[in-house]
Amino acid sequence: MAHDAALKDLSSLLGDALTLSKSDLDLHGRSESHFPDTPPDAVAYPRSTEEVAAIVRICAAHGCPVVGWGTGTSLEGQSQAVQGGVVVDFSRMDRVIEVNQADMDVRVQPGVTREALNAELRATGLFFPVDPGANASLGGMASTRASGTTAVRYGTMRDNVLGLEVVLADGRVIRTGTRARKSSAGYDLTGLFVGAEGTLGLITELTLRLQGQPEAISAAVCAFDDIGAAVQAVIDTIQMGIPMARIEFVDTASVRAVNAYADMSLPQKPHLLVEFHGSEGGVAEQAESFGAIVAEHGGSDFQWAQKPEDRTALWKMRHNAFYAILALRPGCRSIVTDVCVPISRLAEAVEATIADLEAHDVTGPILGHVGDGNFHAILMFDPADAAEEARALAAAGRMVDRALALGGTSTGEHGIGLGxxxxxxxxxxxxxxxxxxxxxxxxxxxxxxxxxxxxxx
CATH class of the missing domain: 1.10.45 (Vanillyl-alcohol Oxidase; Chain A, domain 4)
Incomplete structure (x- = not known):
């Protein structure tokens, strides 16, 4: 094994917290997307920043690769140990260290998941707003600059990380940022590590911005006859300044999938899923304004979900859309890709993508966070059919070409990784x-x- 010397020293340091078991290596070699499995040489489970620093120093001395691991939900191969080495699994560094209620911030270890953090915050009247769908770890979310359904209102991880503790490649531990809400003191090192995907260091602590839990929440789902009308309704909503908490799009194929998966009966048309946060009066006013826009664009089948359990069911449906779509073709794999464009070009980008997929015989339901111009395609293929896989990969490439030509980016939230x-x-x-x-x-x-x-x- 290429990294035997490093593993011997790591075993002396960590004991049972270093594993070479095949099942653990296989688990940490998998991807949620289409990438081949790449098991590491070992998996380390540190419990402190000091242990992480010691792991990195040993690996640096032996030239052994180090790959961070949160919950393994990244979609562009960020956690694949493509050159072997050690995966550092942060699941045992999962403490909420300090909640500063008056300042509306919190310090956490990187293995804390967003759902665990919000459960911890429930009694404080605060919550952490970034919601990528998966119950990802906060360290992983920062590393990929994650966002999700609520980014249109609360921003991405870039906007919600105040400071970090990071172990660098030589084992040094640095702190970036402060708990102050702004600073003009030098380079923005926090911003440098948020989105670096573990290529510059390992995040061992995060200071995060919190939000007050809204007094009132209301959600709704509505159907449209065509994609253009749905997306134009989104554009008008954003341009009018209606403060949407979430505004999501699912196309007809996605609706068909979630109907079958979750035993729902949504009309087989493109849909918008929306949510409003604020005071009772503010939410009612926002909903009324949005309803007028929907009517103007021919929206129908407007259903409100004001009870917490109804809202939970609505967003669970949206978050499970990926698994619902995969269930359309049991045994298939998928290229889960996203692009982001200026919102004025969103309808053009979505309609051109759908036409392209149809023209090249690629199955690819589309959904996404259209309030900020970010949409996803789940391009499915039979892993035994090389030609179908090639068509799906080519379609993903054309999505990027189109986004860049429209002034957008190759990825709004999934990140770069390998893919x-x-x-x-x-x-x-x-x-x-x-x-x-x-x-x-x-x-x-x-x-x-x-x-x-x-x-x-």
């Missing part, structure tokens, strides 16, 4: 080489999640 690394030069030009220079400055031996995000050294 979208090939588009980075096209999107960023010489800026991608600058990212590589930052990587080389902080990780000259390329041990931190090598083979991802940045150019080869």
């Amino acid at each position: 979208k690394r090939g588009y980075m030069a096209r999107e960023h030009g010489d800026g991608w080489e600058v990212m590589g220079s930052v990587k080389r400055a902080l990780d000259p031996n390329d041990i931190m999640n090598p083979g991802k995000l940045v150019p080869d050294p």
Whole structure:
């Protein structure tokens, strides 16, 4: 084994908290998307920042790759140990360290999941708003600059991380940011590590911005005869300044899938799913304004979900859409891809994508966070059919080409990892080489999640 010396030293450090069992290695080699399994040489389960720093120092001494692992829900191969080495699983670093209720912030270890944090905050009147759907770890969410259904109102992880503790490639531990709400003190190192996908260091603590739980919440679902009308309703809603908490789109194929999966009876048409947060009066006013926009664009079958259990069912349906779509073709795999465009070009991008998929015989239901111009396609293929897989990959590439041509980006929230690394030069030009220079400055031996995000050294 290429990294035997490192594993021997790590075993002395960690004891049973280092595992080489095949089942554990296989679990940490899997991806939720289409990437082949790449089991690491070992999995480490640290319990403290000091242990993480010691792990990294040992790996640095032996040139052994280090890959961070939260819950393994990333979709672009960010957690794949493509060069072997050690996966550092943060599931045992899962403490909520300090809630500062008056300042509306919290310090957490990276293994805390967003659902666990919000359960802990329930009695405080506060909540953490970023909701990517999966019950991801907060360290992983920061590393991929995650967002999700609530980003249109509350922003992405970039907007909600105030500071970090990070272990660098040489084992040094640094702190970035403060609990102050703003600062002009030097480079924004917090922003540098949020979205770095573990290529610059391992996040061992996060300070996060919290929000007050809204007095009133109301959600609704409505159908449209065509995609253009639904997306234009979104554009008008955003341009009118209606403060939507969520505004999601599902196409007809996605509706068909969730109807079968969740035993629902939504009309087989494109739908918008929306949610409003605020005071009782504010929510009623927002809902009335949105209802008028929906009527103007021919929306129908408007159903309100004001009871908590009805809202939970609505968003559970949306979050389970991925699994519902996969259930349409048991045994298939999928390329789960996302792009983001300026909202004025959203209808054009979605309609062109659907036409492209039909023209090239690719099954790819579309859904997404259309309030910020971000949409997803779940491109399915039979893993035994190389030609079908190739068509799906080519369609994903054309989605990126289209997004870039419209002034958008190759990914709004999934990140780069392995899957979208090939588009980075096209999107960023010489800026991608600058990212590589930052990587080389902080990780000259390329041990931190090598083979991802940045150019080869």
